[in-house]
Every structure is written in C-alpha cells, then in structure tokens.
Amino acid sequence: MAWKVERAVLQDGWKTRLIVDDRGFDLHPEAMGFVVAMEAAERSPNTVKTYLAALAGFLNWADVQGVDWRTVNVLDLTRYKRHLQEEPSRTGRPRSTATVGLSLTAVAEFLRYCASDGHIDPVVANRLVENRWVHPKGRRGAGESGQFRRARINALRVNLIEQPPEVLSEEQVAAMRSRAASARDRFLLRVLHDGGPRIGETLGLRTEDVHLLPNSRSLGCAVAGAHLHVNRRTDNQNGALAKSRRPRHLPVADVFVADYRDYQHERFMRFGDRQSGYMFVNYEGSAVGQPMTYSNVYKLVTRLGRSCGFRATPHMFRHSAATAWVEAGSDVDVVQALLGHASPASTAIYLHASDERMREAVTRVHAARGRRA
Template identity: 25%
Template sequence: MSEDIGERWSAVLGEYEHHLRRERDLSEHSVRAYLTDLRSLAVHAERLTIADPAGLDLRALRSWLASLKTRGAARTTLARRSTAVRVFTAWLVRTGRAEQDAGALLASPKAHRELPVALSQQDIREVIDAVPADDPVGWRDLAILEVLYATGVRVGELTGADLDDVDRERRVLRVLGKGRKERTVPYGVPAAEALERWLSQGRPALVTAASGPALFLGARGGRIDPRTVRQVVHRRLNAVEGVPDLGPHGLRHTAATHLLEGGADLRSVQEILGHASLGTTQIYTHVTNERLRAAYRQSHPRA
C-alpha cells in the first residue's frame, strides 16, 4: 500500500511480522498477505484518528470492511481480511499490547463458494497429446502437466520440489504444503514416463550452476517459478481449441474431480490434496454431482 502509516502502527506491525515469521513460521506469501491486509486497516484506522492498534474497536473494524466492500472487494476477500484482523487483535491482547480484543465479535462475511471448473478426461488427453515434446522445454512442460494432473499439488509445492523429493521406484512425490506440512503423493505411469524423459534428457540440457537441486528448471537453468508454471499451463491449454483456459489450480481441481468420479473416497482425496479440513474437500462432491446430473439430463429418455 502506497500510503504511509504512523510510528506506532508501523512499530506494532513490525513486531507482528517478526511473530509471523519466527514464531508461526509462515511462508513468505502468507506473511505478505497478512501485512498487506493489516496495513490497509492501519490506514483506515488512522483516518478515524486511531493512532495505536490498542485503540481499535469493533466499530472501526466494521467501518474498514464496509469501506472495502464499497470499493468492490469480493466476499472471499472480505472473509479473508476478517480472519486476518481477528488473528491480529487476539495477538494484541495475548501479548499485552491491547486490553480488549476488538475482533472477537467480528463476523466474517459468508463467502460464496463457486464450484471449481474442471477439465474433462477428454480435454486432458487432448492437451497432453498436443504438447510437442521434442526438446528440453517441451519435455519439461509435458512433465509439469502430467505431474500437476496426476498429483493435484499446488503450484508452489511443485516449484519447491527438489530432485530427491521424487521416489522414482515407488512413484511418489514429497512436497511441502501450507503451514510447512510435508506430505507424499502418488503419481501414475504416464507422469512417471514424462518425468523420466525430463530428468534423463530435458533437465541435463538446461542445467546450470544456478540450478541447485530443483526438480523443474526455467529456460535459463534456475529453479522454475510459479509465474512461469502458470504461463506454461495457460499456453498449453490454449493450444487446444475448446478447452477451458485454466491455470495450475484448475488442474488441481481436475485431479480431485476425476479421483472422486473414479471412486476414490473423500478422506483419501483430502490427504492427497493436503487439505486441513474435510469441508474444503467436500466441494468436489458437488462438482461430481453436477456432472452426474448433466449426464443424466443428456442421456436419460425421461430426464
């Protein structure tokens, strides 16, 4: 945020950043998201002449959320910011920086959960078949698509993976998920074959002194970054006419949907995806139910 905040707010947010990094051991992305939300709150609070976080009250918090809503913030954004401020105000009280927890009674706007878009099995086949896997970048892109679809891992988990995270004999990949929780996910024969080609022929052609142990590399030899992976997925999907334009998270949705359609139980899918709550995984049951209803309407003579 471009607007400056006062000394007291700046000092407390600096202390809170230290808490997030050192004590909670959150990822860089999570720390940045928390601080962005709280700096927005700080700017609004100072406009209300609240120069110290200790002076926050429920009215100020509601006023802040209302101002965000009038500027077009989505319900999911408002819900996330409500959570961020509740965690912050609880920390203020717990550490003696405030006497009352202003966020304790702050309700989160109910987020509208849209059903995630997923590719069909035919779409996946066409996209993978269309990748011209005849050079190092092509072999890499094919391996990325196969692994994302086979495992349902997040893009950050994929880019953070190292060579020794792949167990080629057991066909499993070890990843570090949200909250630095480690899990192991299986992958199938097509992904194994794509990985083998990438590791034996593609990666050696791109490797440099900057590569380190990274599993996937960018064109210049360094560890591939999430933005490049997103570009790869969009480009490869856009190359096939009629396929929805999804990113890596769309392939994660697709993997979960196809697992459930194939008979996997919800708990297994939860473990594969690394969801902390089964409720997060349950949205995919709605996706499969919608598909079943659509198939029924199209095929049953009395639908």
C-alpha cells in the same frame, strides 16, 4: 502517505515481505512484529503475503477515515467490512465474499497479535469475539453440560456462498501441454494435474523425492510402485513451503514416468552434471539453473492458458485433480490423503454433485421403480 507491501532482504539474508510507507519506506513496527510471529509459526510465504496485503489495505482505510487502529471498535470494523463489500478492488472488480472474509481474518489476527505482545489494550482484541454456549455434540437436552468457545461476533462474519471450485477440463490441459515450449513445462503441468500438489509443495520438490522403480527399497523407501514424495522443508532457496507439516506420497502413472525422462534428458543437455537438486529450475534469465519461484510458475501457467483462450492458474490444477478423483468414485478419505488435507471439511468442497450426476441419480431411481411395478 500510504502503506504498501514490499519485498525485503534483512541483514542476515532473511527474505520476507514488510509493510512500509510509500514516502520514506519506513517500516510499520507492529506489522514487522506480526511478520516475525507468522514466520515463527511457519505460515506459508503466500499466507504472509496475502495477510500483509489485507492489513495494508486496512491501515490505509483507517488513515483516510481518521480511525486509530490501536483503539478500533466493532463499529469501525463493521464500516470497514461494508467498505470491502461495496468498493471495487484495485482491479476494478467487486471483492468476493471469500476475499472480504480473509481480509477481516487478517485484521483480527493482527489485532490479537498486538494485544498479546503489549502493543494495544487487550480490550481492543476482545471486542472482536464473544463467548458462545455450545452443547455437547448430539446432546441438546435441558440441563446437560456444555462449554463456552470464543467465536467472531456476527457483525464481522461473512456468509460464504459455496460454489464448486473452478477446474480445467482434460481437453484444456491437453491444449496447454501442446503449447508448452519445453519438456520442463510439460512435466510441470503433468505434476500439477496428475498429483494435485499445492504450488509450494511443487516448487519444493527435489529430484530425490521422485521414485519411479517398481520397488524403491534400495532407496530406503517402502512405498511400492512409481510415486513422488511431498516433504515440508523450511530452507528452500526459492522460499517454497509445503502447507502441510505431514509428509505424504503421491502415486504416479506411466505417462508421468515418460514425461519425467524427457525432462531429465533436456536438463542434462542444458546443464550436464552441474545440476541443482531442485526438481524445477529456471532455463533463462539471471537465475538460470536456480529453482523456479511462484511468480515464474504463475506467469507460465497463465500465459499458456491465455494462448489457448481460457483462464488458468496453478491452483486450478489441484482443483481439477481432486474433482477427477471424486468423480471417478474415489472414497473421500483417499482424496483427503492425496491432497494432504488435515480435515475432511477441506475436502468437502469437491463433493458438489454435477447436474449430470444428479440427473443420472434421479433417472436410475425411477428406472428401478419401473422394473418393480
């Protein structure tokens, strides 16, 4: 028997993912409770999916190794960490350090949930963390007061190798747009590339969120100029969920307006007045007219990238937008606001200096020294 993740629709219509065995499709009861806890905390559908996939992998490893996950210890999890690092994934490729770290995080959160809900002894979850003495910021003198905080023990930490995010060039985006089969697809690429929203935010957009007038006060909006609003909604038909709980708006350029008008004309010619309020809807299949899903958009973007001869994913557009804003000289706090990051640390990954910019900085300093000599 092996554990796997399957989509499920419960009696009340709730759609989610669950861990079941591959023989009788029996639910893993504690994993079911973990899903409920994540849903209650409004974790995004992608987070739930990713955590469950990592948890199913751990449960299968534990069964093969004869390890009782209910009494797992640090040595067991260290062995599992080594397994993740040394054994290839299902695709045959080695796992990245980020993937290993995420898998360990998912397992640790599951065990903490089980401990808090009485499924396992709290001692099991407490083994995974340790108290660390932290000095007050900027004060390291002897005798100064500090505080304890709980942190993952070193054996289960993964040192991430920071690398610049993978981005798409302007030429690559233009090539994908030229191969797009519809105005909808071209507008979708425009939204992803120019605004940098997350895919969950993009799929949750409604037509009412787009304000293209110079003054939108008649719509009850005080934001000047053309823009779109990113709002968190928990009742989206396609399960899309904005990660950030804070609404924000994204300014848009004239080319955005032109693409939007082309798309709206195309939609009207297909559906007339019987249109969904969702911004991006399916044109084909049994779900025609209904909001697009993550799977729809992922397949569309990856297919366009392959047809152009390179790799492309929806999230790469977000990386590309952020990198372009930084390289254009935008302040970090502006980029943070545009991306909807709660912490500046999340924006910091886009601050990697390119080889060209580093060379330019050194050359500029030496040129200034030469003028003073």
